[in-house]
Amino acid sequence: MRCIGCWDDLSHYGIVALSENVYGASRYILCKVTAQGKKTLETALGVARLPLHQHGRRGHCDALYVGSIMLAPGLLPVIGIYALRDSGCGKVWLMKNGELIGAEPSDNATTVEAFIQAHADSVIRCYTYAGQAGDPNQLTTSGWIH
Numbered sequence: 521m522r523c524i525g526c527w528d529d530l531s532h533y534g535i536v537a538l539s540e541n542v543y544g545a546s547r548y549i550l551c552k553v554t555a556q557g558k559k560t561l562e563t564a565l566g567v568a569r570l571p572l573h574q575h576g577r578r579g580h581c582d583a584l585y586v587g588s589i590m591l592a593p594g595l596l597p598v599i600g601i602y603a604l605r606d607s608g609c610g611k612v613w614l615m616k617n618g619e620l621i622g623a624e625p626s627d628n629a630t631t632v633e634a635f636i637q638a639h640a641d642s643v644i645r646c647y648t649y650a651g652q653a654g655d656p657n658q659l660t661t662s663g664w665i666h
Contacts, residue, residue, distance in 0.1 A: 521635065522609060524600035525619040526595075527551075533560055533603035548590040555586050556606075564595075564602035601647050606641065612647045615639065623658055 524530065527537035527549055532559025538550045553561065553572060562570045572587025591599070599622040604612045609622030611632070621639075623632050636643075 521631070522604055522607065522622040522624060523619055524596075524604060524622075525617075526598060530557075530596075530599065530603060533557060533607065535560065535599065536585075538588075540593075545600070547593055549593055550588060550590055552585045552588045554584065558586055560603050560606050561589070561599065563606065564599045605647070605649065613639070614644045614647070616642050616644055641662060 530537065530551075534554035536552045536557075538552060538553075541548045541550055543585065551557075558570060558572065562568065570589070572589050574587050597614060597618070597620060601612050601614075604620060607622070608625050612620055612622045613635075614620055621635070623635075627629035
C-alpha cells in the first residue's frame with residue numbers, strides 16, 4: 521500500500537514541492553514538475569495541456585524537469601488521488617487525518633480487507649475508477665461518507 525500525506529510525498533510522482541509562498545491572503549506551493557508529474561496534474565485538473573514555467577534542470581531519478589507551477593495547498597488531496605491512481609493503485613482511501621492510502625496491484629485481497637476493517641472509522645471516502653477502463657473522467661466514489 522502507498523501513502524501520500526504531505527507535499528513531499530508527491531516527489532516520487534514527479535511533483536517536487538520547493539517552497540511555500542504567500543501572495544496577499546493566498547498561499548501557494550512552488551513545485552517543479554517532471555513529464556510524469558505534468559501528466560498527473562493535467563489529469564487531476566482536467567486540462568489537455570497545462571502551461572508551465574519552463575526549466576531544463578535534472579529532477580529526481582534523473583527525470584528532466586519540464587517546468588514549474590504554483591499550486592494551492594488545498595489541491596494536495598486531488599493531485600494525490602490521481603498520482604496514486606496513475607501509479608496503478610486500484611483504490612484510494614481518503615482518511616480523516618488527510619492522508620491518502622492507495623492499494624497497489626501487488627497488495628493481496630487479505631491485506632486490503634484487513635486495512636478496510638482496521639480503519640473503517642477513519643475512512644472518509646474511497647476513490648476508484650468505474651465505467652470505461654482507464655478513463656480519468658470516470659473517477660467515482662464508493663459512497664463512504666462519514
